[in-house]
Amino acid sequence: MDILIHNTSKFMKYSSKLLEEAVNAFGNLPGVGKKSALRMVLHLIQDKNLKSEKIVKALNELQAGLKKCQVCCNYSDEDICNICSDPHRKKDLVCVVESIRDVMAIEETQQYSGLYHVLGGVISPLEGIGPEDLNIDQLCERVRKKQIEELIMAISPSIEGETTIFYVSKKLEDMNVNISTIARGVSFGGELEYADEFTLGKSIMSRIPYSQSMNG
Amino acid sequence: MDILIHNTSKFMKYSSKLLEEAVNAFGNLPGVGKKSALRMVLHLIQDKNLKSEKIVKALNELQAGLKKCQVCCNYSDEDICNICSDPHRKKDLVCVVESIRDVMAIEETQQYSGLYHVLGGVISPLEGIGPEDLNIDQLCERVRKKQIEELIMAISPSIEGETTIFYVSKKLEDMNVNISTIARGVSFGGELEYADEFTLGKSIMSRIPYSQSMNG
Numbered sequence: 440m441d442i443l444i445h446n447t448s449k450f451m452k453y454s455s456k457l458l459e460e461a462v463n464a465f466g467n468l469p470g471v472g473k474k475s476a477l478r479m480v481l482h483l484i485q486d487k488n489l490k491s492e493k494i495v496k497a498l499n500e501l502q503a504g505l506k507k508c509q510v511c512c513n514y515s516d517e518d519i520c521n522i523c524s525d526p527h528r529k530k531d532l533v534c535v536v537e538s539i540r541d542v543m544a545i546e547e548t549q550q551y552s553g554l555y556h557v558l559g560g561v562i563s564p565l566e567g568i569g570p571e572d573l574n575i576d577q578l579c580e581r582v583r584k585k586q587i588e589e590l591i592m593a594i595s596p597s598i599e600g601e602t603t604i605f606y607v608s609k610k611l612e613d614m615n616v617n618i619s620t621i622a623r624g625v626s627f628g629g630e631l632e633y634a635d636e637f638t639l640g641k642s643i644m645s646r647i648p649y650s651q652s653m654n655g
Numbered sequence: 656m657d658i659l660i661h662n663t664s665k666f667m668k669y670s671s672k673l674l675e676e677a678v679n680a681f682g683n684l685p686g687v688g689k690k691s692a693l694r695m696v697l698h699l700i701q702d703k704n705l706k707s708e709k710i711v712k713a714l715n716e717l718q719a720g721l722k723k724c725q726v727c728c729n730y731s732d733e734d735i736c737n738i739c740s741d742p743h744r745k746k747d748l749v750c751v752v753e754s755i756r757d758v759m760a761i762e763e764t765q766q767y768s769g770l771y772h773v774l775g776g777v778i779s780p781l782e783g784i785g786p787e788d789l790n791i792d793q794l795c796e797r798v799r800k801k802q803i804e805e806l807i808m809a810i811s812p813s814i815e816g817e818t819t820i821f822y823v824s825k826k827l828e829d830m831n832v833n834i835s836t837i838a839r840g841v842s843f844g845g846e847l848e849y850a851d852e853f854t855l856g857k858s859i860m861s862r863i864p865y866s867q868s869m870n871g
Contacts, residue, residue: 452759454737455730457720461713467706468695477756479684483714484721484730490683491714497677498699498707504673505700514671514700521670540693543668 458484510581512557512574514539522546522555529553531588535578535607537561537600541593553591556581561599562606570606578607582616589617596623674700726797728773728790730755738762738771745769747804751794751823753777753816757809769807772797777815778822786822794823798832805833812839 453459458480465476483491507513508520511533515521522528522542532553536542542555558573581587592607594600608618624642625634634642669675674696681692699707723729724736727749731737738744738758748769752758758771774789797803808823810816824834840858841850850858 452762454724454755454758455721455732457713457717457732458730458755461710461717464706464709464713467709469698470691470694475686477759478686480717481755482685484717490680491718493680493683494677495711495714497673497680498711501673501677501696501700502707505671508670514674516671516673539670539674539697542670543693546668 511555512559512577513542513555527552531586532591533581533587533589534591534593536593537595545593556590558594558603561594561597561603563599573603575607575610579610579614582611582614587616589619592618592620594620727771728775728793729758729771743768747802748807749797749803749805750807750809752809753811761809772806774810774819777810777813777819779815789819791823791826795826795830798827798830803832805835808834808836810836 453462461480461483462473462476465471465479466473468476471479483494504516506515506518508515508523509518510523511520513520513522517524529552533556534545534551534553535556535558536545537558537560539557542557545551545555556574556578558575558578560568560573562568562570562573578590582590590607590611592604594604604618604620611618622645623638624645625631625638631639669678677696677699678689678692681687681695682689684692687695699710720732722731722734724731724739725734726739727736729736729738733740745768749772750761750767750769751772751774752761753774753776755773758773761767761771772790772794774791774794776784776789778784778786778789794806798806806823806827808820810820820834820836827834838861839854840861841847841854847855
C-alpha cells in the first residue's frame with residue numbers, strides 16, 4: 440500500500456470557488472479568522488432555518504433603512520431616535536460618547552436619564568480622523584440652539600480621547616454650558632493589587648471625602 | 656445635580672430595530688455572541704470597502720451555485736469536483752470523512768493522493784441523525800460500481816464515529832473492498848505525560864515493531 444505524495448503545483452484548498460469567496464467575505468469581519476469563517480459558512484449552507492436569508496435580508500434592510508438621529512447622531516430608524524423623542528428624559532443633560540456601543544452600555548445601567556450625543560469616534564491624527572470627521576459641529580450647534588446645562592464627556596481616557604475632550608471644551612468655552620467627565624478609579628469589586636498603576640495613582644490623587652462617598 | 660433613575664417599563668436596548676435584527680441574524684452564527692455580532696454589524700455599517708455587499712453577494716451566489724459532487728458528495732462548483740476529476744489521483748483509494756473540513760485538513764498535509772467520500776456527519780440517534788441522512792448509500796453504490804480497492808475510514812473516534820464505521824463496514828462486507836482506519840496514538844512532538852490516558856493506553860496496545868516504524 441504505497442500512498443504517493445501528491446504535489447499539485449497550485450495548492451488546492453477549497454473544493455469550491457463560491458465557498459472560498461464566502462469564507463473570505465466573512466473572514467473580513469472583526470475578530471473572525473479563516474477557520475471561524477469556514478465554520479460559519481458551512482453552518483449557513485447546512486442550515487434549514489434560512490439563517491443565510493435572514494442575514495441577507497437584514498443587511499439589505501440595514502443599508503436601505505438605517506438613519507442617523509438628527510439630534511444626537513445615534514443610529515435610528517426614524518429621523519429622531521427614540522431616546523431623543525422620549526418625553527420623560529431630561530433634555531438639558533447630554534452625555535457625549537464615542538459610539539452607539541457606549542450608549543447601549545450606559546443605557547444598560549438604567550442609571551442615566553439624560554440624552555446622548557454620539558461623536559462617531561475620537562480625534563486620531565495617526566488614523567487620519569480629524570474633528571471634521573466627527574459629529575462635533577452638530578454638538579456645538581446643539582449646545583448653541585437648545586438649552587443644555589451640562590455635557591458629560593464619557594470618552595475613553597486615551598491620548599486621543601483626552602485630545603477630543605480638550606478640543607470640544609475649547610470649542611464650547613464661550614457658551615454657557617458645564618462640562619464634566621465621568622469619574623475614574625478602581626472599579627467596585629476590583630482588588631487594589633490588580634488595578635493598573637495609572638488608575639490606582641489617579642484614584643488616590645482624586646480621592647473624595649468619606650462622607651461624600653457615602654452619599655454618592 | 657440629581658440624575659434620576661429612569662425606569663422604562665419596556666427595557667430599550669437598541670436604538671434601531673433594523674440594527675437589532677441584523678445583530679440577531681449574525682448572533683445566530685456558531686461561536687458568535689450578541690456583543691461580537693454587534694461589533695460585526697457596526698463594522699459593516701461604518702465600512703467603506705463594501706464588505707456588507709460582498710457578504711450579501713457571496714451568500715446569494717453560494718445559494719444559487721453551490722453543488723454537491725456527484726461522486727464524493729463534497730461541495731463543488733461543478734457536477735464533479737476538482738479532486739474527483741483530477742487524472743493524477745489514485746482512483747482505487749477512497750478516504751471516508753465526516754465533512755469538507757476533514758477533506759481540507761487532509762489535503763493540507765499533501766500526503767494523500769487518493770479520492771474522498773464525504774458522509775456529511777456521523778450516525779447519532781441522540782441528534783436524530785440516522786444512516787439515511789448521510790451519504791452512505793452513495794458510498795455503497797460507488798464501491799459497487801467503481802473499482803475501489805481500499806476505504807480509509809478517517810472518522811472521529813467517538814461512539815457515534817465508531818457506530819458509523821461499524822455500520823458502513825457491515826453494509827460493505829459482501830463486497831471486495833479492504834476497510835482500514837487511520838492510525839491513532841500519541842501525536843508527533845507530543846509529550847507522553849500530556850497525552851490523555853485513553854490515547855496513551857491504545858498507543859501501547861497497538862504498538863508497532865521498531866523496524867516497521869522506521870520505514871513508515
